[in-house]
């Protein structure tokens with residue numbers, strides 16, 4: 256356990272904007288040690304260093320898959336409500352279809368987010384080298400205190416340190 260810092264409440268420490276600029280939380284340097292702040296900054300710079308094309312693909316990809324997943328879930332609700340007025344096999348077929356579609360689109364949404372986070376982490380890895388990257392991201396994980404929702408997001412959208420190092424070569 257890292258002892259120098261108290262666990263901090265989960266306010267996003269930093270964020271890259273769609274304009275490829277970086278917003279850092281103002282008390283970031285009070286909450287995290289300098290080397291961890293640098294790691295966080297490099298991660299965000301990894302996002303901000305993306306090309307315009309990558310940014311467009313990311314925005315389109317997340318928006319479209321999110322909408323498509325939402326529409327598919329809407330289908331489930333609508334056909335559930337009208338189940339009484341339709342033949343049962345047809346209702347079940349449509350239900351299965353919309354469940355499959357919403358699963359596929361949710362999965363694609365996660366993949367698009369995951370790819371983007373992987374790219375940002377890879378950037379930090381290339382700047383820091385493997386040992387420092389591992390040490391700093393592990394220190395960060397020890398200090399940061401996430402809400403349940405943020406832990407879920409972390410699990411869905413973020414690669415592990417080992418994945419980042421394994422996939423460092425391609426791309």
Ligand SMILES: [Zn+2]
Nearest residue numbers: 298302372375
């Ligand atoms: Zn990120």
